[in-house]
Amino acid sequence: SQKIEQNSEALNIQEGKTATLTCNYTNYSPAYLQWYRQDPGRGPVFLLLIRENEKEKRKERLKVTFDTTLKQSLFHITASQPADSATYLCALLPFTGTASKLTFGTGTRLQVTL
């Protein structure tokens, strides 16, 4: 069965360091991979999308890589700040042509301390 794994343990890092979160998947061939941020009691907020033929995508302090051979995506936040503390979800999308039904991982909670 399809499985998306994110580290269920919280990631604690110091302000200013780079946070790296991992998303691994099995039995899936996604056309797209997205990363979302979710704060407690709120809905997910879209951050970045990367296509299967793209290796890397950047947006300000965020960087996403996508390795379809390893079936893995890495999400980096450089120069992390306490305001980056949240749960980060990866979501996979098949190419359906009609719908973008997202399949989410369980999320990794990031805690950035001073």
Next chain:
Amino acid sequence: DTGVSQNPRHKITKRGQNVTFRCDPISEHNRLYWYRQTLGQGPEFLTYFQNEAQLEKSRLLSDRFSAERPKGSFSTLEIQRTEQGDSAMYLCASSWGRASGDAETQYFGPGTRLLVL
């Protein structure tokens, strides 16, 4: 553009009662999705609409669940004869889907948290 809104934000009900949630998507969006999220898990897809047509339903959506989007604008999700296992956050998302099938960005609402006692 005020984003996706959902009402109510919280709902407490007794087992066996019916509940209805409402989602107002971003006005120009043609697609609307419902997801369910339990504690410590990612959202799980329930169903999706393109305009007023319900095009896909998850196996998670038992016959006690029904969703509508009567005029292609707001949507309702009704749960009949609620069970304690229905306790979760119900999230709505909307997007502008193009015929080319390229992935679009989904914008999520704040969710409705349901507690069934």
